[in-house]
Amino acid sequence: MHESCGVFGVYASGINVAQTTFFALFALQHRGQESAGIAVTDGNGIKVHTKMGLVSQAFTENNLALLKGHIGIGHNRYSTTGSSRPANAQPIIAESDGLTLALAHNGNITNAEQLHDELQGRGYHLHTGTDSEVIAYLILASPSQSWQEKIEYAMHRLQGAYSLVILTEDKLIGARDSFGVRPLCLGRIDNGWSIASESCALDHIGAEFVREIEPGEIVVVDSHGVQSFKKKNGKKAICIFEYIYFARPDSVIQGKLLYSTREAMGRILAEEYPVDADFVMGVPDSATAAGIGYSNASGIPYCEGLLKNRYVGRTFIEPEQRIRELGVRLKFNPLSRIIAGKRLVVVDDSIVRGTTTPRVVSLLKKAGAAEVHLRICAPPIRYPCFFGVDMATRWELIAARKTVPEIKEHLGADSLGYLSLDGLIRAIDLPRDIFCLACFTGAYPIPVQIEMDKLALEALPQENLSGIKL
Numbered sequence: 001m002h003e004s005c006g007v008f009g010v011y012a013s014g015i016n017v018a019q020t021t022f023f024a025l026f027a028l029q030h031r032g033q034e035s036a037g038i039a040v041t042d043g044n045g046i047k048v049h050t051k052m053g054l055v056s057q058a059f060t061e062n063n064l065a066l067l068k069g070h071i072g073i074g075h076n077r078y079s080t081t082g083s084s085r086p087a088n089a090q091p092i093i094a095e096s097d098g099l100t101l102a103l104a105h106n107g108n109i110t111n112a113e114q115l116h117d118e119l120q121g122r123g124y125h126l127h128t129g130t131d132s133e134v135i136a137y138l139i140l141a142s143p144s145q146s147w148q149e150k151i152e153y154a155m156h157r158l159q160g161a162y163s164l165v166i167l168t169e170d171k172l173i174g175a176r177d178s179f180g181v182r183p184l185c186l187g188r189i190d191n192g193w194s195i196a197s198e199s200c201a202l203d204h205i206g207a208e209f210v211r212e213i214e215p216g217e218i219v220v221v222d223s224h225g226v227q228s229f230k231k232k233n234g235k236k237a238i239c240i241f242e243y244i245y246f247a248r249p250d251s252v253i254q255g256k257l258l259y260s261t262r263e264a265m266g267r268i269l270a271e272e273y274p275v276d277a278d279f280v281m282g283v284p285d286s287a288t289a290a291g292i293g294y295s296n297a298s299g300i301p302y303c304e305g306l307l308k309n310r311y312v313g314r315t316f317i318e319p320e321q322r323i324r325e326l327g328v329r330l331k332f333n334p335l336s337r338i339i340a341g342k343r344l345v346v347v348d349d350s351i352v353r354g355t356t357t358p359r360v361v362s363l364l365k366k367a368g369a370a371e372v373h374l375r376i377c378a379p380p381i382r383y384p385c386f387f388g389v390d391m392a393t394r395w396e397l398i399a400a401r402k403t404v405p406e407i408k409e410h411l412g413a414d415s416l417g418y419l420s421l422d423g424l425i426r427a428i429d430l431p432r433d434i435f436c437l438a439c440f441t442g443a444y445p446i447p448v449q450i451e452m453d454k455l456a457l458e459a460l461p462q463e464n465l466s467g468i469k470l
């Protein structure tokens, strides 16, 4: 499962804005590994550098030295719309009628196709296949005068999930969709301000976390300081997978440190699915905290039974089956001398297609594990995501096709326990109604475009169409 992107912005004089953005993107690398980019301005035009690959591969000292200015934005991309190619790397630059902006987007616009056609019809020439370009030109197409009003106009038209950072020649702007699906927070840095997908990026650049940008809020930073423009909040739909997997455990979202919420998920899993075992282990790194929670609650010692090669990106480097299969072997090495003959509780964050987990179980069993009891920090994922997470079509989701006992057999585990939805909410300790839970329940908080419904359904055999709640 892939998160779609990480975004960052900074407005500060007296610091190296390009280098600060580089290190913030470095901290947000987990949110996207296909391409990286930085755009800056010194008030006199916008300069941008984007490249395919990891942040460390995309920039040299020389590239950064050319990006001079006091406002900068940056982006790590994982493609959810538009293919993975250099032209789709962000930030994107859009120009019209003498106005220029650079934009970086995390999320997915569900009515992008309709808006794209409308913009083309109005004479705008869109060059990439991304919904982010649609957002940029929608802002420029607004009849309003101020940037804030232009963005409000675009937000009024956009459906879906978006956390945005936007750069103009004199402003840094952050905006978040009215449901707050993707995170975005505001920080203070020296005599300036920064905006980031996650608070861990602020920590790494020495910025102080100030607050989250509210769902539906636009924050404008310029020479007058920070201004906030908010619409009355309706229903929130924060992606619950930020808590389970996407965001880093050292980030704070809605006042909750994710390490602690994951540790609580493990504790509640131990209550819901106890088992006799010799060791507990979390699949590194995303389930380490939950594994420790399970160990603390059950009294079963924690051990590191799988060592992760930290220089391999996340498992799904390329969304192609052959590479994914190689990925697990490249990524993990089991400690056979520790786990041989032992009964293991293995805690993992989630099961999507069910292609990676059986390979982990098989690795452990080949290394001599006597039993492997899987405990999963999320309920079964039965519905696809349309809000910026590249998950799978519905029919690719193993829990949409199989019962839990069938999944256990498929995975080759000795037992399998999924955290209940109530248990998940209890672990996060926030009201249930502020979350998007659609991939578990099928109740989508945002209207999903007809085309997307079709996309999900066309992969599903006809006899399974009844009861789908798209």
Ligand code: SF4
Pocket (backbone or CB within 6 Å): 181, 238, 239, 240, 241, 242, 384, 385, 386, 387, 388, 389, 436, 437, 438, 439, 440
């Ligand atoms: S459908 Fe699932 S992954 Fe997508 S935004 Fe909602 S909770 Fe997150």
